[in-house]
Amino acid sequence: MVKHSEADLNQVQKSLDAYGAEHDLVGHSWAVDAPTNSVLITVAQNVNEDASKKFIAHAKKFGDIIRVERLEGSMVANGIDVRGGTAITAHGNNGAPLHDCSVGFSAVDNVFGVQHFLTAGHCSEPAVAEWRKNDLLLGHTMSTSYPGNDYASILHGNWLAWNTSGYVSGSGGAAVPIKGSLAGPPLAGTTICKSGKTTGWTCGTVTNPSVTNDYGDGDVLGNVRTTACSEGGDSGGSVVQNKGTTANPKWMAAGLVSGGYAYSKTPTGPKIYCGAKVGLVSTNFFQPIHEVLNNLNMKLVTVP
Structure with missing residues (x-):
């Protein structure tokens, strides 16, 4: 026969809920623990010790119905995964937004295991002080190679808000798992797809691998030319290739969106559209991923 009834357990939890609503109890959790016939309070390391002592003292007034456990870790909210192809915003030293680009992939350096996000080098101009996503800090530029190449790494700077991810945002926002990366540029005539902030998921053919x-800033060498539509804001986005089958795809990272040819829909309108939107074949370029990873000594975050 249990000592404490279900009604008693629930009443004590409600009393603790009421106390918690009026006090800052970061790092604590509490709930009815039926197997031990108690209300279990879990205390993490990142608590305010004074507030914690007062909370435990208050709880113990309920007697042996209360059980307390302490954990060595800190309690944090899980960040939101940052998928490849989603929007990020560059900000200047004064905090003002400069321009939008896209995340390509998440990566980890092979020496210290530090996590980064990869984007286009031309996005990370010298005036960029930090990167944000949905106006929350994402990180700061760690390295840039542009011109010559066109890539940059952003040092992860906000674990409470964001997680690195092995997924790319696919058609309709579907999660496309990245299984690895190509060892070199894809061959002419093969199909690639890209994901970016402005035009989303588009696919095309490789027309020249180098x-x-x-x-306007100097030569970029070794880019891959394709017919996949991309526009301003897509820069830095994910370029991927399926090395499996339609039924059993194996998506591999191929590169980062670099740039391309832009057209106007009217004689005097802005030249902001890819060729496919004005009745032409799109012509766009991407930075091969194998050069990025080799030069930065990094590996991608992938999905097993």
Whole structure:
């Protein structure tokens, strides 16, 4: 026969809920624990010790119905996964937003295991002080290679808000699992898909695996030319290739969106559209991922 009835246990939890509503109890949790016929209070390391002592003292007034356990870890909210192809915003030293780009992939350096996000190098101009997502800090630029190459790494700086991820945002927002990365640029004639903030998930054909292009800042060498639609804001986004089958896909990271040709829909309108939106074949470029990982000594965060 149990000592404490279910009604008694629930009443004590409600009393603790009422106390918690009026006090700052960061790092604590409490609940009815039926197997031990008690109300279990769990105390993490990141508590305010004074507040914790007062809370435990208050709880113990209920007698042996209360059980307390202490854990060595800290209690934190789980961050939201940052998928490849989603929007990030560069901010200047004064905190003002500068421009939008896209996350390509999450990566880990091979020396210290520190986590990063990868994007386009031209996105990370010298004026960029930090990166944000939904106006919450994402991190700070760790390294940039542009021109010559076109990539940058963002040092993860806000674990409470964001998690690295092995997924890319696919068609309709579906989660596309990344299984690894290509060892070199994809071959001409093969299909790739890209994910970016502005045009989302689009696919096309590789027309040249190694081209040199100049956006106005100097030559970028070894980019891959494709027919996948991309526009401003997609820069840094994910380029992937399926090395499996339609039924059993194996998506591999291929590169980071770099740039391309932009067109106007009217004679005097802004040139912001990819070719596919004006009745032409899109012509766009991406930075091969194998160069990025080799130069930065990193590996991608992938899905097993």
